[in-house]
Amino acid sequence: MHLFSDRKFKYFSCNNCKKIFESSFIIFLFCIFSPVFLTSCSSSFVKDSPVTGNGFYFDTVVSITLYEGGSEELLEQCMGLAEYYENLLSPNVEGSDVWKLNHSMGQAVAVDEDTLELLEIALRYARLSDGLVDPSIGSLSQLWNFGSDNQAIVPSKQQIEEALSHVDYHSIIINGNQVTLNDPMAQAELGFIAKGYIGDKLKEYLLSKGVTSALINLGGNVVAVGNKPDGTPFRVGIQQPFAPSGTPALSLDISDMSVVSSGNYERFFEKDGEFYHHILSTDNGYPAQSGLSQVTILSPDSVDGDALSTLCFILGYEKALSLLESFPEIQAVFITKEGDILYVNF
Numbered sequence: 549m550h551l552f553s554d555r556k557f558k559y560f561s562c563n564n565c566k567k568i569f570e571s572s573f574i575i576f577l578f579c580i581f582s583p584v585f586l587t588s589c590s591s592s593f594v595k596d597s598p599v600t601g602n603g604f605y606f607d608t609v610v611s612i613t614l615y616e617g618g619s620e621e622l623l624e625q626c627m628g629l630a631e632y633y634e635n636l637l638s639p640n641v642e643g644s645d646v647w648k649l650n651h652s653m654g655q656a657v658a659v660d661e662d663t664l665e666l667l668e669i670a671l672r673y674a675r676l677s678d679g680l681v682d683p684s685i686g687s688l689s690q691l692w693n694f695g696s697d698n699q700a701i702v703p704s705k706q707q708i709e710e711a712l713s714h715v716d717y718h719s720i721i722i723n724g725n726q727v728t729l730n731d732p733m734a735q736a737e738l739g740f741i742a743k744g745y746i747g748d749k750l751k752e753y754l755l756s757k758g759v760t761s762a763l764i765n766l767g768g769n770v771v772a773v774g775n776k777p778d779g780t781p782f783r784v785g786i787q788q789p790f791a792p793s794g795t796p797a798l799s800l801d802i803s804d805m806s807v808v809s810s811g812n813y814e815r816f817f818e819k820d821g822e823f824y825h826h827i828l829s830t831d832n833g834y835p836a837q838s839g840l841s842q843v844t845i846l847s848p849d850s851v852d853g854d855a856l857s858t859l860c861f862i863l864g865y866e867k868a869l870s871l872l873e874s875f876p877e878i879q880a881v882f883i884t885k886e887g888d889i890l891y892v893n894f
Contacts, residue, residue, distance in 0.1 A: 583787035583809040583842070584770040603627045605634045606743055608767030612750070615761035616777050622757055626750055630766075633746045636660055639686060639737055646736050650686065654732040658725050666745045666851075667720065667727065670738055673855040674717035681859050682830050684719055686735025687711040694826035700817040702824065708833035715830055744808060744854025747771040751850075768814065770807045771850050789813040789841035789883060797842075797883060806850035810857035811842035811883075827861055838864035839885055846879040856880075865890060 600613040601623035610630050612623060639646045645663040659667075670683035688711040691703045703711075719731040729736065743766045750764050751771050762773035763782060772782050781803040785796030790813045800807060812825035812835070829836040843861045845853040856878065860868035865882050872878055872892055880892040 583768050583811055583814060584765070584784050584807050584844070599623055601627055603630060605630045606638065606746070606766065608743075609765075610767070611763075611765045613763045614754070614759055615763075616774075617757070617759040618754075618762060622754070622759070626753065629750060629753060630746065633662070633742075633749065636663060637666065637738055637742050637746075639735070646738065649727055649729060650735045652729060652732075654729060656723070656726040656728045659727050661725070662749070664722065664725055664727070666738060666742065667722065667736075669745070669851055670741050670855070671717055671720060671722075673741065673859065677859050677862075679715075679717055679830050680862050681740050681855060682715055682717045683736055683738055683741075684717050684729070684731075684734045685715050685740075685828065685830060686737035687714045687733065688828055688830070688833055689737050689739065689826075690735065692824075692826070692828065694815040694817075700819050700824075702819050702822075703833075712830070712833045740858040741851060741855045743767065743769045744806070744850035744852070747806060747850040747854075768809050769850055769854060770802075772802045772804055772806070775803045786842075786844050786881065787811075787813075798881065798889060800844075800846065800881075802846065806847050806853045807844060808847075808850060808853035808857045809842055809844040810861050811840075812861075813841060827858060829862060836862040838862060840864060840882055841885050841887075842881075842883040843868070844881040844883075846881075848877060852878070 598613050598615045599618055599620050600611065603610045612626050614623065635641050636645050638644050639650055641647060645659040649657050649659070667683060674682050691707055691711045714731050714733045714735070716731065716734070719729055719734045720736065721728040721730055747764055747766050747769045748771070751773055754762055754773055760774050761777050764771040770784055775781055781801035783799055783801050784807055785799050786809060788795045788797035789811050810827060812827060814826065816823060816825040825835045827836050828834065838861060840861055843857045845857045845860070847853040847856070856875070860871065860880060863871060865884070869892060872880055876893065879894055882890040884890070
């Protein structure tokens with residue numbers, strides 16, 4: 549595993565938030581690039597001078613702040629690790645494990661142990677949801693293209709049906725470290741779970757280096773390492789759907805856990821009076837219509853929060869409530885289209 553990168557990153561530090569610009573810029577990054585963001589910074593927050601690093605990976609801004617036990621060198625190593633996972637898991641990076649799998653034309657591909665682990669977790673959620681979340685959804689998600697170069701094009705019904713015919717997690721066969729897509733036209737895509745997995749790996753790495761207080765933000769996936777240096781929980785804001793960036797619908801206190809939000813306001817477009825968002829239903833190939841605007845999951849592991857936030861959004865509140873009975877360690881917040889806020893397991 550290569551942790552270092554030739555890329556150059558800007559770092560900045562804040563000592564008791566003495567520079568308003570610096571502290572405001574940290575919060576600005578959380579607000580504008582994420583539906584989950586830091587909401588406050590007080591004099592009791594900082595024991596040692598924190599350091600923050602930012603990079604752009606997975607089509608989003610990655611921001612990591614180390615409050616205790618960190619250094620700029622360690623931040624650079626974390627960004628190198630983020631780059632490593634992007635080059636391993638992104639379907640858009642030529643030579644990545646997922647890229648090779650998608651271009652294998654039905655042949656077995658040897659993959660890294662991290663790719664294998666993530667695929668196995670993704671398949672577990674696919675089986676749990678009977679394919680509502682599916683790591684073979686690539687042919688459908690590429691058709692819609694809600695990425696940064698989206699051109700607000702609605703695919704035809706025929707195109708959607710053709711893409712859906714190649715979405716079937718059963719086509720992903722794992723044998724040792726070999727992975728095969730039995731359908732040569734299938735396309736692996738791990739967007740519903742990859743950032744959570746990477747957040748967990750970054751946390752694991754920081755803990756191994758002696759970091760006791762940190763926040764990791766991967767564009768909607770916030771992972772807290774420990775507490776604030778003064779021992780109190782971190783406070784994060786949950787974005788109010790369709791409000792200006794940084795407008796909180798609510799705030800949550802978190803300690804040593806993950807917060808992941810999925811919503812229909814993150815990536816969307818309107819065409820001919822119709823609203824289209826990026827969370828797709830594998831039932832019909834169109835954006836999921838569940839009566840929700842957002843789901844936030846609080847969990848010990850971010851990989852679970854990532855998968856469950858997407859799955860619960862697709863299911864809708866009532867069915868998601870039934871699902872979460874099997875996850876007593878998970879807390880959830882649902883925001884309906886009408887703006888009602890519903891809490892589970894709080």
